[in-house]
Amino acid sequence: MFQDFEETARPEQGPPRLALLRRAMEQAGLDGYLVPRADAHQGEYVAPHDARLAWLTGFTGSAGFCIVLTGHAGVFVDGRYRVQVKAQVDTDHFTPVDWPETKPADWLRAHLPGGGTVGFDPWLYTPEQIETLEEGLAGSGIALHPTDNLVDRVWADQPAPPLGPIVPYPAERAGETHAAKLGRLGAMLRGAGQAAAVLTLPDSIAWLLNIRGSDIPRNPVPHAFAILHADGHLSLFAEADKIGDALRAHLGDAVRLRPVNAFGPALRSLTGPVRLDRKSVPVWVVGQLDEAGVARQWGEDPCLRPKARKTAAEIAGSRAAHLRDGAALCEVLAWFDAQAPGTLTEIDVVTRLEAARRATGELRDISFDTIAGSGPHGALAHYRVTRGTNRTIQAGDLLVLDGGGQYPDGTTDITRTLPVGQPGEAERAAFTRVLKGMIAMSRARWPRGLAGRDLDAIARYPLWLADQDYDHGTGHGVGVYLCVHEGPQRLARTGEVALEPGMIVSNEPGYYREGAFGIRIENLLVVQEADTLPGGDAHRDRLCFETLSFAPIDRRLIDAGMLDAGERAWLDRYHAACRDRIGPRLGDTARQWLDAATEPL
Structure with missing residues (x-):
């Protein structure tokens, strides 16, 4: 069976885990901390390693987030999950919040009237998300502060990151070779006057390179990052254990394989302007480019519409x-x-x-x-x-x-x-x-x-x-x-x-x-x-x-x-x-x- 029927989280586990997180917040000098249901790739589904929201609160829905303060913890869910969340979280410690009717900035203003510092993991939030939240907090005295992941600090038995093998996907099923896609999208970047584009969405990378993976349950995509250059070449950043000889032969000379820890240095060495999708790229990536003085431009992930x-x-x-x-x-x-x-x-x-x-x-x-x-x-x-x-x-x-x-x-x-x-x-x-x-x-x-x-x-x-x-x-x-x-x-x-x-x-x-x-x-x-149709306007x-x-x-x-x-x-x-x-x-x-x-x- 692919599907199992075990409980993945229990309400009674939430309060002690919440106490651990609040202790970490105190040590970090934070008045609040944001816990999204997201990973560094901003996909809807996350690997067990990244299921931080479910681990902390018990809520297992596919959309939502938690804002933890010293005296309050709100679990924000939309209309699909308002019955489910009540059954999955300890409502004596976590308060379900109707979202998007209640904006997180408004909730923070109400619960931190004197201002404060709220931490977030810059790998797990996009520029659009943070900019929207900062606009809503303007004049409130509440500041957002990037930090390392506090949930990871206190999650003692956190599963390891996934290492599913990356495999080729036949060009005859895709209808286009990955070489042709690289050339087409490289030309798109040149036409926009951009030197490169950063790709972080797993399905974009899988589609572009005609590859598939197994890092996300139910979705045959790999965890990886990529930099597409305007000349049609691409650097793929993935763990070495995922890569075999068949994949190397499939990708060919136009794709350079590099370890994940080389992603940051590669970003800092780019010559801009670099295209970033503000709806999906991590804030961390923006920080790497800005610290190195690399020019950047906002633009949609170049794979999205061709893939669709x-x-x-x-x-x-x-x-x-x-x-x-x-x-x-x-x-x-x-x-x-x-x-x-x-x-x-x-x-x-x-x-x-x-x-x-x-x-x-x-x-x-x-x-x-x-x-x-x-x-x-x-x-x-x-x-x-x-x-x-x-x-x-x-x-x-x-x-x-x-x-x-x-x-x-x-x-x-x-x-x-x-x-x-x-x-x-x-x-x-x-x-x-x-x-x-x-x-x-x-x-x-x-x-x-x-x-x-x-x-x-x-x-x-x-x-x-x-x-x-x-x-x-x-x-x-x-x-x-x-x-x-x-x-x-x-x-x-x-x-x-x-x-x-x-x-x-x-x-x-x-x-x-x-x-x-x-x-x-x-x-x-x-x-x-x-x-x-007959009689219609031709x-x-x-x-x-x-x-x-x-x-x-x-x-x-x-x-x-x-x-x-x-x-x-x-x-x-x-x-x-x-x-x-x-x-x-x-x-x-x-x-x-x-x-x-x-x-x-």
């Missing part, structure tokens, strides 16, 4: 991966339907789904810990079942089943909501509203140049009509055998990057009623050029989506009377495509189940 625009080979691979994964999911859905209520637990479903994905012979890892939230657990958008929380699935429950696989040709992520027994009317009505939003996004056509923030409301509108909503984005970008959450594109109010052909995004509206049930329906989509440049994911949407939860003719037609076409594309891959029992599950409305 998938090649034809990557799109073809993703299609194949989703058909393989959809067949595995259908086998599990057929099995699930055959079980009597009260005979399965959440862990049973998770293990069965992973086994089905493994049976494809192509699974390299799951793309994130599978979510199988039944009844009230379904209202936790990012619920992770453990042996302590494992629940028997009962008649009347809804089960939110959200998972995906890492395959050599693609990364998958799909969610289906399943009824157990007869669903209630409130559940069916909410599910149908979510479905209407999901169909609307799937059918969307829009003028080139719009971003995710311009489309996000399309999926929410049916819920808004009933004064309902969800506290997460409608969709995130997805990589190709890379991170399941990939930027810069997203379908969300925060999605400011224009959608372009080749970008893959999720489409996952939902609804969550705390203590009762959750609903989410998710497919992955790829942006493509749209043909002009001069208008439009984009649309192609659906990549195929598995039935449970008709027992649909109030068909709430769907209009276009929505019904879309769903019937989608289910026909599921039969045609997935059916031939299934065993007899699952094929019969699929035929019944995809009958026209």
Whole structure:
């Protein structure tokens, strides 16, 4: 099993660890200390070595941070985690704080009215984060002070940094050689008048060099740093234990391999201007350049947009991966339907789904810990079942089943909501509203140049009509055998990057009623050029989506009377495509189940 079900942190461990950190703060002369859920590479997922927020507080969500003062400790979480955080932290010692509604600068002003010094690890914060916080603290008497990591000082049994091997990724799967990418991005730097760019995002480095790694659970990326030079050469800073002869042969003469401890001296020896992404580069890197007098310029990581625009080979691979994964999911859905209520637990479903994905012979890892939230657990958008929380699935429950696989040709992520027994009317009505939003996004056509923030409301509108909503984005970008959450594109109010052909995004509206049930329906989509419709304006440049994911949407939860003719037609076409594309891959029992599950409305 890739997924385990052990508790990774416990609330009772928080108070003594908090006391250790406060002692270290006192020794360092600090009135506060910032503890993010981040590593030096600013990825969403962190290795066990870097899981400082979870170690200190017990909170294991994928986003959040803690501000520790001598008399207060706030754990800042967004709407996805406000139920989860209450169960995972000792609320007598840690106070959950609604973020981003409450800004950290405002919270610090309220709790340090007399001013003070707040420390932070410059490896774990970006210039944008620190500048934003300093702007909010202006005139407060509160100063931010870079320091070594105080959590690392007191974490006696901290796991060692990961040393997963770095391996080549075939150019035929990537659709472009790394030499061509280096040349293309080097020319981009020359055109901008920049001598070099610093790369710290693991998936950017993996994409650029056509390599993969295993330093982050569920994400096949290596921990490394890189400096891309305008002449197309690159210096890669990685631990020697990660590098073998096959990688050396793959990288060739254009890539110079250097140890990680050479990164700082290399930065200080650069001739500027050097391009830095203020949203992802560590503050530490900025300090190295500034101390050496190296000119720098802010600019987006040059890999982000080229990586997001998938090649034809990557799109073809993703299609194949989703058909393989959809067949595995259908086998599990057929099995699930055959079980009597009260005979399965959440862990049973998770293990069965992973086994089905493994049976494809192509699974390299799951793309994130599978979510199988039944009844009230379904209202936790990012619920992770453990042996302590494992629940028997009962008649009347809804089960939110959200998972995906890492395959050599693609990364998958799909969610289906399943009824157990007869669903209630409130559940069916909410599910149908979510479905209407999901169909609307799937059918969307829009003028080139719009971003995710311009489309996000399309999926929410049916819920808004009933004064309902969800506290997460409608969709995130997805990589190709890379991170399941990939930027810069997203379908969300925060999605400011224009959608372009080749970008893959999720489409996952939902609804969550705390203590009762959750609903989410998710497919992955790829942006493509749209043909002009009959009677349309031929001069208008439009984009649309192609659906990549195929598995039935449970008709027992649909109030068909709430769907209009276009929505019904879309769903019937989608289910026909599921039969045609997935059916031939299934065993007899699952094929019969699929035929019944995809009958026209």
